[in-house]
Amino acid sequence: MTIRVAVVGAAGRMGSTVCQAVQDAKGLELVARLDVGDTLDAEHLAGADVAVDFTVPSVTEANVHSLLDAGVDVVVGTTGWNEESYGRVREHLARPEAAGRSVLIAPNFALSAVLAMSFAAKAAPYFESAEVIELHHPNKVDAPSGTAVATAQGIAAARAEAGLGAMPDATQTDPDGARGAVVDGVHVHAVRLRGLTAHEEVVLGNPGEQLTIRTDSFDRASFMPGVVLAVRQVSSHPGLTIGLDALLDL
Ligand SMILES: NC(=O)C1=CN([C@@H]2O[C@H](COP(=O)(O)OP(=O)(O)OC[C@H]3O[C@@H](n4cnc5c(N)ncnc54)[C@H](OP(=O)(O)O)[C@@H]3O)[C@@H](O)[C@H]2O)C=CC1
Numbered sequence: 001m002t003i004r005v006a007v008v009g010a011a012g013r014m015g016s017t018v019c020q021a022v023q024d025a026k027g028l029e030l031v032a033r034l035d036v037g038d039t040l041d042a043e044h045l046a047g048a049d050v051a052v053d054f055t056v057p058s059v060t061e062a063n064v065h066s067l068l069d070a071g072v073d074v075v076v077g078t079t080g081w082n083e084e085s086y087g088r089v090r091e092h093l094a095r096p097e098a099a100g101r102s103v104l105i106a107p108n109f110a111l112s113a114v115l116a117m118s119f120a121a122k123a124a125p126y127f128e129s130a131e132v133i134e135l136h137h138p139n140k141v142d143a144p145s146g147t148a149v150a151t152a153q154g155i156a157a158a159r160a161e162a163g164l165g166a167m168p169d170a171t172q173t174d175p176d177g178a179r180g181a182v183v184d185g186v187h188v189h190a191v192r193l194r195g196l197t198a199h200e201e202v203v204l205g206n207p208g209e210q211l212t213i214r215t216d217s218f219d220r221a222s223f224m225p226g227v228v229l230a231v232r233q234v235s236s237h238p239g240l241t242i243g244l245d246a247l248l249d250l
């Protein structure tokens, strides 16, 4: 059976790459390319079964609610989500008119990044210290990256589960935020550099040793197998699914 796909944010860096990947994928048909100014209703969705959102953090949640109202399942790669916005999507999915609908939201569809997040959470209980450094192209509008936030949350959850306390850090003065953002107690540092695409390093330290876990997306092609997998599988996972790892049995 062919899955008809609409791409929202189709003129963007990711959206345009997703349009091509959908056109190249067996069993998928691109039926709509939507971007700023297009209404997300049944007419513009042109019979789509699944919509893919790669827009901007400020609009993605509203897009998901509109897409659910229009009766399609949704795959979201846009960043900027938090527990509150996830909660509102869960509430929407619990309404009778959205029964059976599916939404999958993933901060990163690259296999190397998904594995890096998984490895970092697995390693976290064995190290005193862990910090996340994300490095991206300078056109990125949000910092820290969604992937870095998810990585830090995974590290923090694994440390808490293992009964670890705060990490060692004697810093007493940091007026300019040199220690970076703090996500659930994990320091996250953001680099924006011309020439980069999407990269992340997780450094974990113990007395006398360090583990470095690094993922590099050199090209947006790296995200496409994960996006196509999500499009193919989203409708078989009713409700809200967070993270591509849920489809990978990690
Ligand atoms: N999950 C993953 O694997 C990945 C996630 N991302 C995330 O995807 C998002 C998009 O990244 P990227 O493609 O680089 O960004 P771009 O800025 O290149 O693309 C975003 C597109 O969305 C459009 N847009 C803005 N508002 C709306 C709206 N209300 N309705 C429809 N379209 C809209 C923009 O138009 P205009 O420019 O005119 O405003 C633009 O064409 C970011 O949040 C990024 O972090 C990126 C890579 C991988």
Ligand SMILES: O=C(O)C1=N[C@H](C(=O)O)C[C@H](O)C1
Pocket (backbone or CB within 6 Å): 079, 107, 108, 136, 140, 141, 144, 145, 146, 147, 148, 197, 198, 199
């Ligand atoms: O904006 C990007 O480019 C990327 N955004 C996502 C994020 O914020 O984690 C995924 C990837 O890092 C590329």
